Amino acid sequence: MIPLGGCEEVGRNMTVFEYEGDIVILDMGVQFPEEDMPGIDYILPNTKYLEGREKNIKGVVFSHGHLDHIGAAPILLEKLGNPLVIGRDLTLAMIRHKQEDYKKGTANKLKTIRVNSIDHVIRLGKFTVKFFQVEHSIMDAVGVILETPAGTVVHPGDWTLDRDAHGKSTLDYTHLQKLKKPTVLMLESLGAIHEHRGPSYEDMYKNLEQILRNAPGRVIIGTFSSQIERIKWVIDAAQKLGKKIFLEGYSMKVNIDIAQKLGYIKVQKGVVEDIRKAGNYDDKKVVVVCTGAQGEERAVLSRIVNGDHRFIRLQKNDTIVFSSSVIPGNERTIQRLKDNMYRQCDNVIHGQLMDVHVSGHATREDILDVIDMIRPTYFIPVYANHYMLKEGRKLAMDNGFPDERIFVPDNGSVIEVSKKGARMLERKVPSHYVFVDGLGVTDSQHIVLRDRQVLSEDGMVVVIVTVHGKTGQLVQNPDIISRGFVYLKEYKGLIEELRQKVKGMVIKSDPKTWVDTNQIKNDIRDKVGQFLYTKTEKRPMVLPVVIEV
Incomplete structure (x- = not known):
């Protein structure tokens, strides 16, 4: 079991299950960008581990139609060779529409299996896939059971427990105790920090x-x-x-x-x-x-x-x-x-004034009730920030669940389960962010993000130097352009001082020693950056431009 996302954040939910070479995937969600990610549209799970294993993927099961569970499907399904897609009617319809939005004319090419009812059983290679009813804030949500000869995984996706007037759960999961052992309960644990139940x-x-x-x-x-x-x-x-x-x-x-x-x-x-x-x-x-x-x-x-x-x-x-x-x-x-x-x-x-929203997620009481109803061999809190997963672990331990049978994974953690026992390996698979920025999809966007963060904090200064193509002599005074750094009209003195400094640097330099214009560019970038910091304690991005005429 390898969570590729959803175990260090809210969103990007995707988990890989592998048995004797066969692979089944649960969910392919997006994560929405944080405030320090300017220009990023959304973030995808990292599928590097699956490269070269595409033919082993027997199917992708979707628990429900929220974007943090289906949003990455159009990009990742294509990247993984368009494996079989399994879900209920509304979920499949929403995936088809997202696929069509992504690339027109491709939705009809999706290979799908419709989950007809909770009793539907599907064979995917060495996996047997079953389903169970869950309560969540969208129609056609289902819990997923993955059976293999080595053990059984129970995963409700996102869930809550609806309760009657006496506080009793309207859903009963005690029948899941009869599943083949060992059983692993992977439980979305956003509710591990919520003590009080919301409105009905x-x-x-x-x-x-x-x-x-x-x-x-x-x-x-x-x-x-x-x-x-x-x-x-x-x-x-x-x-x-x-x-x-x-x-x-x-x-x-x-x-x-x-x-x-x-x-x-x-x-x-x-x-x-x-x-x-x-x-x-x-x-x-x-x-x-x-x-x-x-x-x-x-x-x-x-x-x-x-x-x-x-x-x-x-x-x-x-x-x-x-x-x-x-x-x-x-x-x-x-x-x-x-x-x-x-x-x-x-x-x-809003919710602080009147009950106008009901959460589709559980509470601490719900988590304990589900653990008690299913009585799994192992418990793995998932689909939440790390501190929430740790709270889920502590909650289970405080109520008698053995610590050695609880695993708190990070994204990329590898958990092995067999009839002999279970362990979380020291090695991890790649799980770092994959960014979607306009039409681009890349896992190296952090370099661009760093530049955007610098621009958003301290702005930029462009220094334009015009030199003679043969002699390297300065042709005219350097031009200084500032955006987001200082207001030029109020800092005329600083800009003029900077202009003279750059002029002096070019005049004092020996053009014959230049390998190319990159040398003077680097000198300008370093020395202008140092000068501006000593004057303003800001570090704008410095972009030197050398024009040869």
């Missing part, structure tokens, strides 16, 4: 209906585009209250269209309207459901709040609802978005 779906829907019914003007709901069940409920509530729904955000429109074609959502004619017609209706009739609840810069909610949306401008009596959780790492971005909302609108509602 019933509470959330009741609150959302109250907001829709009593709002003084338009209602704008920001949520994940994959929250299809929630969006379906908002559409149904709007139908009942005689309101109009305006879906905004490409991914949201696509996902709802997919769900409609599968028959998961039924919409009365005229209830869902084009956003361009929003101004034709009384404000109290307008409900906008949009993407961008994580504060993404160009997502719909951010554009509305920043005044960049073509058809929606915030008004004082609008009601804005954050119906999503905060993905770790996005806290500052979302706080800025909230501040801007509060400046423009009197009615902002």
Whole structure:
């Protein structure tokens, strides 16, 4: 068992299972960029370990349709020779659409197996794949069982436990105790730091209906585009209250269209309207459901709040609802978005004020209940930051699970299991970031990132020196261009001092000793950098340009 992603971050979920040469993969997700990754679109799992093993891949099983589990599929499936894809209807439909978006005309070439029901059994080489029911915040999510002669893996993907009025789980996993031993429970452990249970779906829907019914003007709901069940409920509530729904955000429109074609959502004619017609209706009739609840810069909610949306401008009596959780790492971005909302609108509602979101992830109590119901031989917390995995380990240990049968992996860790025992090897497989930047996919983008970080912090200074092509003599005074370093009009003295320093360097240098212009470039870069630091304590990127005439 080799997690290639998802064990040191939230996202990039992908795990390789290998037995006697046969390989089965679970999930191929993306991770969204952090604040110190300017220009990066998203991050992929590293598949270097699978190079040369493509023919051994018997299939890729997808647990559900969230981007942190399917987002990397179009790129990685192609890279790995288009292996067989297994999933439920909505998951497969979303993968097909992402594949078509990636390269037009390729979706029909996907080789797929549809999981017809929880009882479906699939043979993939020496693996037997089975499924079990899970609760999560998207339709068609499934837990996965991988059976081999050496042991059995139980992996619910992302999950939670829904509970009745008495606090009892509505799902029973005790039947999984009967699986062939040894059993390995790989459990998504985001909930290892959450003690208290959130609201029920019933509470959330009741609150959302109250907001829709009593709002003084338009209602704008920001949520994940994959929250299809929630969006379906908002559409149904709007139908009942005689309101109009305006879906905004490409991914949201696509996902709802997919769900409609599968028959998961039924919409009365005229209830869902084009956003361009929003101004034709009384404000109290307008409900906008949009993407961008994580504060993404160009997502719909951010554009509305920043005044960049073509058809929606915030008004004082609008009601804005954050119906999503905060993905770790996005806290500052979302706080800025909230501040801007509060400046423009009197009615902002989020989870700290009212139960308008239900998490699709577990709590500490849920983790203990699942371990107790399944009673695995080994426990491996996964799909979370490292500290969460360690909390999952501690939680299990404190409640009697033997420490020697718990493994906390990093990305790239190799865990071997047999009937004789289990161990985590000292060696690791490559798992460093693979960046997607526009049309480029590379694992060496950290060099470009470093340059972008320098530019974002201290800016750049361009020094242009024009010299005679034969004599090397300076033809004219050096030109100095600054971007993001200092405001030139306020630092005329510094710029002039820099100009004279560069001029002196070129005049004093002996052109006959130049191997090429690179020598003077390097001298300028080093000495200008030192000079600017002594004057400003900033380290801008220095770009010397030598023009020979």
